[in-house]
Every structure is written in structure tokens, then in C-alpha cells.
Amino acid sequence: MDLKLYYKPECPFCKKVLRFMEKNDIELELKNIHDQENKEFLIEKGGMNQVPCLFIDGKAMYESDDIIEFLKEKFNK
Known part of the structure; x- marks a missing residue:
């Protein structure tokens, strides 16, 4: 499965997703839209x-x- 997360560093909703990923040791390809x-x-x-x-x-x-x-479903977290 090909997963890529597009984000902006200052976006609070992006930070929420990134914090979840960090907390659960989930690594995806990240694409900064800057x-x-x-x-x-x-x-x-x-x-x-x-x-x-x-x-x-x-x-x-x-x-x-x-x-x-x-x-959560994909990585059973």
C-alpha cells in the first residue's frame, strides 16, 4: 500500500496527525506543501x-x- 501524507508544518490539524504517528511509531512518506x-x-x-x-x-x-x-486500523494502534 502506497501512503503519502501531505502536510504544512504550522497547520494544527497536521500537527495532530503527526503527533499521533510519532506516538505510535508510524512512519510514512511526508510531503511538505511549502x-x-x-x-x-x-x-x-x-x-x-x-x-x-x-x-x-x-x-x-x-x-x-x-x-x-x-x-489506527491499518497499523492496529
Whole structure:
């Protein structure tokens, strides 16, 4: 399964997801949208300029609580 988390360091909802990942030793590929290429990909493929956004095999999932729930189920945390 290909998982990539698009985030912005100052976003409180991104911080919530990142804290959960750190607390539960979950490592994913992280994509900071301050990098213009990452931001353009997020808008083009996800349809919105909203973070956090977890791409699951190329499909976008938004909302920090939904992402955390997915990670809990996927990694049995």
C-alpha cells in the first residue's frame, strides 16, 4: 500500500496527525506543501489545497480525524 501524507508544518490539524504517528511509531512518506511541486500535486490529484491529506494508493483522504482512524486500523494502534 502506497501512503503519502501531505502536510504544512504550522497547520494544527497536521500537527495532530503527526503527533499521533510519532506516538505510535508510524512512519510514512511526508510531503511538505511549502514545496511548490508537492502543493501542485496535492491540488491536481486531490482536488483541494487542504491539509492534512493522506494519499492511499493515489486516492486522497482529508480530515485529521479520518486519517488517524485509518492509521489506527491499518497499523492496529
